[in-house]
Amino acid sequence: MGPVARLCSKNRGKLRELRAALPDWQIELLGAEDYPLEEGDTYYENARAKARFGRSIAPDVWVIGEDSGIEVDGLDGRPGVHSARFGADDPVGRLLAEMADVADRSARYVCELVVLSPKGEEHRGTGALGGSIAHEPRGSEGFGYDPIFVPDGENRTVAELGNEWKRTNSHRARAAEALRRTIQRKDYVERVELWTGLVHVRALPDSELDPGDGAFVHVVAPAQNASTFEAAARSALAAKGFEYLSASRVEAIERRLAIVGVLLEIALEAAATGKTAIGSPHVYSADAEDADVDYTVEERLRDAEREEVLVDVVRVEDFHNVRGFVVDVGNDLVVIHRMAHQITLDGYSIVRLRDVIDVVSLEESHFASRALTLLGMTPAKPSIIVTNLESVFLTLADGQEVATIACERVDSDVFNVGEIQRVETDGVLLRRISTNAKWQDIEFYEFREITRVNFGGRYEAALLMVARESEQQSDD
Numbered sequence: 001m002g003p004v005a006r007l008c009s010k011n012r013g014k015l016r017e018l019r020a021a022l023p024d025w026q027i028e029l030l031g032a033e034d035y036p037l038e039e040g041d042t043y044y045e046n047a048r049a050k051a052r053f054g055r056s057i058a059p060d061v062w063v064i065g066e067d068s069g070i071e072v073d074g075l076d077g078r079p080g081v082h083s084a085r086f087g088a089d090d091p092v093g094r095l096l097a098e099m100a101d102v103a104d105r106s107a108r109y110v111c112e113l114v115v116l117s118p119k120g121e122e123h124r125g126t127g128a129l130g131g132s133i134a135h136e137p138r139g140s141e142g143f144g145y146d147p148i149f150v151p152d153g154e155n156r157t158v159a160e161l162g163n164e165w166k167r168t169n170s171h172r173a174r175a176a177e178a179l180r181r182t183i184q185r186k187d188y189v190e191r192v193e194l195w196t197g198l199v200h201v202r203a204l205p206d207s208e209l210d211p212g213d214g215a216f217v218h219v220v221a222p223a224q225n226a227s228t229f230e231a232a233a234r235s236a237l238a239a240k241g242f243e244y245l246s247a248s249r250v251e252a253i254e255r256r257l258a259i260v261g262v263l264l265e266i267a268l269e270a271a272a273t274g275k276t277a278i279g280s281p282h283v284y285s286a287d288a289e290d291a292d293v294d295y296t297v298e299e300r301l302r303d304a305e306r307e308e309v310l311v312d313v314v315r316v317e318d319f320h321n322v323r324g325f326v327v328d329v330g331n332d333l334v335v336i337h338r339m340a341h342q343i344t345l346d347g348y349s350i351v352r353l354r355d356v357i358d359v360v361s362l363e364e365s366h367f368a369s370r371a372l373t374l375l376g377m378t379p380a381k382p383s384i385i386v387t388n389l390e391s392v393f394l395t396l397a398d399g400q401e402v403a404t405i406a407c408e409r410v411d412s413d414v415f416n417v418g419e420i421q422r423v424e425t426d427g428v429l430l431r432r433i434s435t436n437a438k439w440q441d442i443e444f445y446e447f448r449e450i451t452r453v454n455f456g457g458r459y460e461a462a463l464l465m466v467a468r469e470s471e472q473q474s475d476d
Helices: 012-021 043-057 080-085 091-098 163-169 171-197 226-240 247-254 258-273 297-307 367-375 389-397 458-475
Strands: 004-007 026-029 062-072 106-116 122-133 149-151 201-203 217-219 311-315 321-329 333-340 344-352 356-361 404-409 415-423 427-433 439-446 450-455
Touching (some): 004 012, 012 062, 297 321, 389 450, 427 458
Parallel strands (some): 004 026
Antiparallel strands (some): 201 217, 311 321, 404 415
């Protein structure tokens, strides 16, 4: 059951419409004898004044202030905020009289809702309904100017369309929906931040925080009582099916997670609209009316491979695109014939399927596609096994013309080039080469830390060649 609320109005027609638009709410009239005069210059000012008045009478429940009106273009937007007092007992008659010689009969209904919570927090919702003014009243339902307002796309007045139509289409219903979404978005953020006392949260929730729909949470533990907090957080998150990320891990990721702010907004919007937002390997824009929630990132990658179209593959960890042709999609790995400097195909990149958040096809008119066409370049598939990262490194180390790789590590955000020394079951030893082609130390990379592998490019090959020549000269 939703909030218990009081509508700061005597209008039972408005009460009926808001109850229909917010069915989970328990809404009653405030029951006051008198209300503040509508002296504001905007609907918002009047609605806020009513809500504040209601809070002074009923501070323990939600209070709803509402102001609405009709704006006629041919009357320079009148009666607007004065609609309720326009024409005294016969506002419809006065409006028709003033429009007797007016050619432009286009108009709009506008509604502003201002709600104050028991804590005093303010929420707003605005709705509008475009249409035109009829030449005579028609219909018996609704109230106010409904007998002479014809909505865009309709031939009948609102009074003829009836109360059932108004439930979901009126300006007041639209304002209520905007209000509901505003409150719901804020509620999700508060609920996640307060959940088990988490002090810092990056979340992509759905309406019930159900990880089955792809939600996940990043957590940073407070400096004090970190061990106690971590134990509690692990337990709480595990119970919900989430993965706990340690403070150090999240801190490292956080540097590159500006994208999370965008994803959070998409996810909250999706949660409020009941649409799936993100769940690896899914990403959908919540405001896309025709979003195909069944068309997964994996399916898009496989289509890109089959159709040989140039794409930008976007990854969640660092928001670095890999532009090129998808030449293989394994169980968890994607091989891309990489485009370097936007104009040539140079080597390959391997990324994890679960890290891919979007696949953007580049049209034939795109400059990169045109460049490849002019240069006569086509994608090629390397002879490499992509069952898992171990298989990748084994095949790279065994007989490949270019056996150097570039790795990015989540925990330290490094991009190292080197020669494979040994492949183990949980990682690979890499003899690193500096950017000036000098041999560096040997470093171990765990497979779980590697988010991208580059190989076969001229840059890596040149570094390896110069380093080996330098080493050979030193030996001589």
